[in-house]
Amino acid sequence: MKLNDHILIWNHAFIQVIDVRHSAMEHGEALRAYRLPVSAFLYTIRGSAEVWLDGNAYVAKQSFIFHGGKGMNLTILAIDELEYYMILYKPTLTLPNREEFVNRIGQDNPFQYQYAFAPSYPLALFDKLTRLEKEWNQTTALGKLHVKSIFYQFVYELLRQLNHHDVKPIRPDLASLATHYIHEHYSEMITLESIAQALDCSEGHLSRQFRNTMQNSPIHYLSQVRMNQAIQLLMRTEATLQEVAEQVGFPDAHSLSRSFKKYIGISPARFRKKHAHDWRDQELPLSMNRIAVLLNNNHLYNDNENHFQYKTGRELLMQRRTKIAIMALVMCVSLLVSACGSTANTNVNLEVQANKTAGTNAEQTNQQAAATVKTRIVSTQKGDVEIPAEPKRVASDQYLGYLVKLGIVPIGVRSYMLNEAWISKSGISNDLIAGIEDLGDFPMNLEKLTYLEPDLIIGSIEENIELYEKIGTTVFLPYWEGESTAGPLDKFRRISELFGKEQAAEQWIAEYEQKVDEAKNKISGIIKEGETVSIVQIGWDGLYVLAAEGGNYGSSTIYQMLQLPPTEHALNMKNGFEKISLEVLPEYMGDHVFLYGAEDEGAEKILDSNVWKGVPAVKKGQVYNYGSSGEKEDEFVMEDPYSLELQLDKIVKVLLAEEK
Known part of the structure; x- marks a missing residue:
């Protein structure tokens, strides 16, 4: 990017200073693999150090300035006693209507550039930094406002000297940053959107760059990392499937099993039985086959500038x-x-x-308790x-x-x-x-x-x-009791009791039940007297029928709230769901079928089968597609009051749309 374009974007971005740090390191001390939470300037003012930014090595002697973007990996090894400033800042583009500007920032973001140089006029920058630190430590609103003013003066001086030195910034390797991020966060519930947000880029740009470099999509790569970690745990530990699932980023053992079978071809239990001792025969050293459960996946920083880590400084x-x-x-x-x-x-x-000690006069116990x-x-x-x-x-x-x-x-x-x-x-x-x-x-x-x-x-x-x-x-x-879940209203009452807010809970429940009554009136007559209802979930590894009680994915809204009549099979299920084969599907089907996951991967095979097409409810057009378990979960996954309200509206809309 040309310097003029660089300056133009600085002029049209809102900058929030997140932290100003003045630190010192002793000889031989190291800061290793520090992932920048936002864009940052690092300015060494005394001593010398070896500095690595995403693998690019530099030697800093006395005055030296570095810039790195959000997500970059910073390592510092102090050669002599080192003193430095670090400024963390968060840029936000303020021109949403300038499409060409948005495209420019999305694909060629100067706030993500990496560069380093020894300034010709170090005292000019040092003066700005000392003033910045002084104002940052002020608690007044006026002082915080002054921080922004001084920061822009610092940036002006830096860009002026950057131009003088004719420094060529290094564009970030987006694929490398994304793979690092995935390896550090695979145990969390991350998505393509969250990875893009963490790296300050658009989802489309990230996907293109990742595919060009890795010949793979970020989400597929994430799944491979999770499966590799799951394999290690299954082979080398006796952790339960639930423990393995939680460790590698799945909400439960059921989700892990479905994905594992999709990528590996067999269930986790069968894989463990077959390969439990294979790891002893591997030629790779242990350091190259690290077990996820032994890793420390705690990270110093994340995206939210209000988080506690920024307050430590x-x-x-x-x-x-x-x-x-x-x-x-x-x-x-x-x-x-x-x-x-x-x-x-x-x-x-x-x-x-x-x-116990505060039962007497408060004035007599001030020295013991406030x-x-x-x-x-x-x-x-x-x-x-x-x-x-x-x-x-x-x-x-x-x-x-x-x-x-x-x-x-x-x-x-x-x-x-x-x-x-x-x-x-x-x-x-x-x-x-x-x-x-x-x-x-x-x-x-x-x-x-x-x-x-x-x-x-x-x-x-x-x-x-x-x-x-x-x-x-x-x-x-x-939340779950075995493979069943308590009624959502019962859960809400339990939570309210912890806080003495039973009255507030009952008020919402009363209002919600009134909405339920109104919904029943709207759909009255669609399900005829004597007809029954089934709820079927299509998973990549098969079919699931949800129980009349203790199920999830909207079953409580359909069965308990709207009181749509379940089949005998649904009534007699001991757990919240039952996995069935396609061959026995007709036995579980009611006169009306709510179908969850009709647009998910693998659904076509079932929906195109002769068994499915032969079900009476399908022939009569009495199948209601109402949700999806895709990458972005919908309102049927949880059962909190907000989700229940959304579920009620969705079920009514689906039924009325089919009726028309």
């Missing part, structure tokens, strides 16, 4: 001390609880002690738990929609929750969702949890509860 401190700090924290809490002689839950002993912490007892499947009467800092690995509907915005949730389908259709502001910390997959990231200091943690998987209890007061609230 010292990436070196995080790398050197986080593991030690969390171990020390857990040990200190355990020792303190033991010293108090309490046998109650370790997560609430400090609060109970505060209640205020009395009120608590109450709630009953769970793991027994009674004492929790704060009014939790203010809630973290949860499930139930985001339930919490938000009750007016509770959690401080952190599991990654998958932040991408639920109801969010974009709910009218809730993006800022609200952006302020919620991404805590990774099951179990939630313990380091982030510790830093966030939640006063209540909600866990939905029993085996993770002990881990959470070491950090804070924890309540076990299972």
Whole structure:
């Protein structure tokens, strides 16, 4: 890109300064594989170091400036005692109507360029940096405004010297950045959209560049990485399928099994039985066959500038001390609880002690506690738990929609929750969702949890509860019970009881049930008296029929809410679903069939079969396609209040459309 184009884009972009850091490194100290969360300037002012930006090596002596884009990998090895500034900034294009401008920024983004040089006039840049640091440390709004002014002065001086040196920036290798990102985040619920957002590019541009370089699509490459990791775990550990699924980025064992059979050709259980000991015969050294469960997939940074990592301000401190700090924290809490002689839950002993000592005049106990912490007892499947009467800092690995509907915005949730389908259709502001910390997959990231200091943690998987209890007061609230799920309204009531918001929950339930009654009137007569309804899900590995109770994918809306009559098979299922073969499909089919996944991969084979075409409901045109389990999940995956409202509207629309 020409310098004039570079300057033009700087002039028309909104810049948000994320952090200003002034750090020092001792001789021999290293900052390794630090993934830039946003675009960044690094300016060394004293000492010398070897610096690598995405594999490109530089030697910095005294004054040297680097620029790297979001997602690039930074490594610093201090040769002498090193002092440097790092400025993290986030650019946003402000001209959505200038299509040619958008295309230019999408395909040739100067904020993603890599360049490095020794400035001819280092003091001019140093002056801007010292002023920038001073204003950044001010807490006033006026000081923050001044930060932007000084930052632009810094950029002006830098571009002026960049032009003087005739430096040729290096365009980022987008495919390489994407593969690094996939290998670091494969255990999370990532999509093509999230990868593109992480790398500040469009989905189309990313796909084209990735295919040109890798002869593969990003999502197919992600699936291959996950399958390779799953193979290692199946061969070399005794982890359950659920544990393997959670470790490699699948929500459950069922999803893993479907994908595994698609890519490998056999089920995970059969693969393990056949290859459990093959790894001992492999010629590759262990270092080249790393097991995912042993890897530390915790990342220092992510996309959200409001996240806790930006508030620490010292990436070196995080790398050197986080593991030690969390171990020390857990040990200190355990020792303190033991010293108090309490046998109650370790997560609430400090609060109970505060209640005991605060029963006298508050003025006499100021030196012991700032205020009395009120608590109450709630009953769970793991027994009674004492929790704060009014939790203010809630973290949860499930139930985001339930919490938000009750007016509770959690401080952190599991990654998958932040991408639920109801969010974009709910009218809730993006800022609200952006302020919620991404805590990774099951179990939630313990380091982030510790830093966030939640006063209540909600866990939905029993085996993770002990881990959470070491950090804070924890309540076990299972989402799935075996292969069935409790009724969505019952779940909502359970959540409301934790927060004393039963009245708010019942008010919404009453309003929702009124909508259900209105929906019943609209569809009255479509399902005739004596007719039955089936719900069929098409998966890549076969057919699933959903049960009358305990199912998912909208079955509660169809059967419990709208009270459409199920077949005998659906009534007698012990679990929430049953997998069947195509040959026995007619036995499970009712007079009307709701079909989930009709447009998904592999559906054509079933829908074009003579068995399917011979089903009476199909012949009569009484099949209702209502959802998809494709890459972007829909409103039938979850059962929170927002999803239930969307499901109700969708089912009514589908039925009425078919009736016409």
